Every structure is written in C-alpha cells, then in structure tokens.
Amino acid sequence: MAPAEVYVAPTADAIAALPEAKYNATIAGLMPAGQSAAAGSPAAGSPATGTPATGSPATVPGAAATFHLSVDAALYGADRVTPVARLAASNFLGDPTVVVPVQTVGDWTLILTPSRQALPSANNGSAPAQTTAWIRTSLLTKDADLVSHIDVSLGGQTLTIVTPGQPDQSFAVGVGAPDTPTPTGVTGYIQARYLDASQGESVYPIQLTSLHSAAADEPFGGSDGGLIGVHFEQENTGQISHGCIRLPADAITAVNALPLGTLITITA
Incomplete structure (x- = not known):
C-alpha cells in the first residue's frame, strides 16, 4: 500500500x-x-x-x-x-x-x-x-x-568488536543453551546499560540490546520481554545462557567503552 x-x-x-x-x-x-x-x-x-x-x-x-x-x-x-x-x-x-x-x-x-x-x-x-x-x-x-560494530558468532562462541582501520578485538564468550538459544541472523543495537545488583552486576554494567529471544516469550522468567543482554559472568564459555551473551571482564570492559546505539550482529 x-x-x-x-x-x-x-x-x-x-x-x-x-x-x-x-x-x-x-x-x-x-x-x-x-x-x-x-x-x-x-x-x-x-x-x-x-x-x-x-x-x-x-x-x-x-x-x-x-x-x-x-x-x-x-x-x-x-x-x-x-x-x-x-x-x-x-x-x-x-x-x-x-x-x-x-x-x-x-x-x-x-x-x-x-x-x-x-x-x-x-x-x-x-x-x-x-x-x-x-x-x-x-x-x-x-x-x-x-564507528565500531559488534559481531557475535554462536558457532565460534566469540564476540568481535570491529573498528575500521584498527585491529579487531575478539573474545571468547558464552551463548544460549540449546533449549534457550540466542537468536541468529539478526542485527540489533545496544539500547541501554546499567548496573543491577539484583542480578549480580554491581561492577560491570549490563549492555541491554534491542534484540529479543526468537524462541521463548520469557526464557529467563519474569517480565523483561525476553531481552537479549550482553553482560559479565564468571561462567562465560559454552552454550550455557538463557539467550544472553556472557562475557569475561576484559570483553565487557571493551563493550562498555562503545557508545549506546552500537550495532550488534549475531550469526550462527
């Protein structure tokens, strides 16, 4: 129309x-x-x-x-x-x-x-x-x-920050478990970041994306809309999350330095 x-x-x-x-x-x-x-x-x-x-x-x-x-x-x-x-x-x-x-x-x-x-x-x-x-x-x-954007490979279990003219920064990360998968083939953006002590995040801000779980309404439970976050976690390798991307300290520090609105693409 x-x-x-x-x-x-x-x-x-x-x-x-x-x-x-x-x-x-x-x-x-x-x-x-x-x-x-x-x-x-x-x-x-x-x-x-x-x-x-x-x-x-x-x-x-x-x-x-x-x-x-x-x-x-x-x-x-x-x-x-x-x-x-x-x-x-x-x-x-x-x-x-x-x-x-x-x-x-x-x-x-x-x-x-x-x-x-x-x-x-x-x-x-x-x-x-x-x-x-x-x-x-x-x-x-x-x-x-x-200037920069983020690429996440679920198969490689990596998060890479790509900045033209600079070396890529790549980190090993944890991704969604088979029954609570991270969505793939999609680009979103970092819409907000904040500390949430109730989720154990009092040092490294949660990077909240505009992406949502494509497979479950509320994979984590509660009423957050099935949001996909990028956040620090001590256990941060393998298929272990409810769909979020789990990062070690050096990786979340690098992502936190990027401006809000930074695009994030997730591929299989």
Missing part, C-alpha cells in the same frame, strides 16, 4: 494514547527487521537492517549514527499512514532514548525499535528478534556517528 500523499501529523493526545514501543512491549503493527520492502526503496547508499531470526544472516550497516527525540513520536508500519506505536523521548531508565536509523526515504526514516512484533508462543515457537518502524525524519536530532 502506498503511503498517503499528504501527511497529517497526529496530535500530542493521539500520540500519548498509542502503546509505547519499549523493551517489554509486543506491538503487532511493527515490522520484523528485514521485511519492510513494501514501505519504499532504500535511499542510495543507505544500509540494510538485519533479518528475522529465521531468515538469512544480517547485513551490518557500513555507516550509521545515533539520534534522539525532543518529544514522544509516532511510529508507523509499512503503510506510513496509521501510527501503530509511540517511541518515548526518554527510556525506562529516564535517559534519552537512543534512536538508530537504517534508511531514509524523503520525509521518512526507518529505525530499529526496542519492542517485539510477536511472541514466539503465539507464532509457532518462532518470532522476529528485531523490529523496525517508520518515523518522520524531521523529529530526529543527530547525536554522533557510529
């Missing part, structure tokens, strides 16, 4: 009434990453998103930047006509929400979002690990360019 020729901005009240696209939300109107072709052709030279967990390996954008919002903004699905969600200017920690665009088509920009599009339990046990949505380009204010 083609987008409306005349854009009508929703009122502040209409935006406030939309479901918030936050880490533990499931919003059917969002798009699985890599399945947004109906919304328009990418701009020349713009990067592609990662694909859903059941798809082919993701493409890592070669150039990217982070942005922020001054006010809550409406998000749109493929038709770019009816808003489906609200992206808050501040995240669940009270910090500015990090916005990571993946392509721009005129007045519209496709961004990665922190919410789910479907639950695995309602989708034959497999759901997209990353979602996207359209937002008005004029609402985005640039913060910084992203």
Whole structure:
C-alpha cells in the first residue's frame, strides 16, 4: 500500500494514547527487521537492517549514527499512514532514548525499535528478534556517528568488536543453551546499560540490546520481554545462557567503552 500523499501529523493526545514501543512491549503493527520492502526503496547508499531470526544472516550497516527525540513520536508500519506505536523521548531508565536509523526515504526514516512484533508462543515457537518502524525524519536530532560494530558468532562462541582501520578485538564468550538459544541472523543495537545488583552486576554494567529471544516469550522468567543482554559472568564459555551473551571482564570492559546505539550482529 502506498503511503498517503499528504501527511497529517497526529496530535500530542493521539500520540500519548498509542502503546509505547519499549523493551517489554509486543506491538503487532511493527515490522520484523528485514521485511519492510513494501514501505519504499532504500535511499542510495543507505544500509540494510538485519533479518528475522529465521531468515538469512544480517547485513551490518557500513555507516550509521545515533539520534534522539525532543518529544514522544509516532511510529508507523509499512503503510506510513496509521501510527501503530509511540517511541518515548526518554527510556525506562529516564535517559534519552537512543534512536538508530537504517534508511531514509524523503520525509521518512526507518529505525530499529526496542519492542517485539510477536511472541514466539503465539507464532509457532518462532518470532522476529528485531523490529523496525517508520518515523518522520524531521523529529530526529543527530547525536554522533557510529564507528565500531559488534559481531557475535554462536558457532565460534566469540564476540568481535570491529573498528575500521584498527585491529579487531575478539573474545571468547558464552551463548544460549540449546533449549534457550540466542537468536541468529539478526542485527540489533545496544539500547541501554546499567548496573543491577539484583542480578549480580554491581561492577560491570549490563549492555541491554534491542534484540529479543526468537524462541521463548520469557526464557529467563519474569517480565523483561525476553531481552537479549550482553553482560559479565564468571561462567562465560559454552552454550550455557538463557539467550544472553556472557562475557569475561576484559570483553565487557571493551563493550562498555562503545557508545549506546552500537550495532550488534549475531550469526550462527
């Protein structure tokens, strides 16, 4: 369906009434990453998103930047006509929400979002690990360019920080157990980092990604939305986690030095 020729901005009240696209939300109107072709052709030279967990390996954008919002903004699905969600200017920690665009088509920009599009339990046990949505380009204010990106190989059980012009930094890591696998073939981003003593993290911040388990609603239990984290753990080798990436101290220190919004691609 083609987008409306005349854009009508929703009122502040209409935006406030939309479901918030936050880490533990499931919003059917969002798009699985890599399945947004109906919304328009990418701009020349713009990067592609990662694909859903059941798809082919993701493409890592070669150039990217982070942005922020001054006010809550409406998000749109493929038709770019009816808003489906609200992206808050501040995240669940009270910090500015990090916005990571993946392509721009005129007045519209496709961004990665922190919410789910479907639950695995309602989708034959497999759901997209990353979602996207359209937002008005004029609402985005640039913060910084992203230089480095993270590659995680589940087969090699490694996390590699890639920075053009510099040697790669690679670390052995722990990944999801067979019954609680880490999603593969997908690109997300680091949306937040924080210390959580209740999870045993009082020294090394948890790196919270925008990715979710593609195989289970809540593999860790609780109500965190099946989020995939990158975090320090004493036991950090093998297929041992609930889907998160477990890192030794030197690795989490290196990841912690990267800016929020840094892209993370997970491959088999």
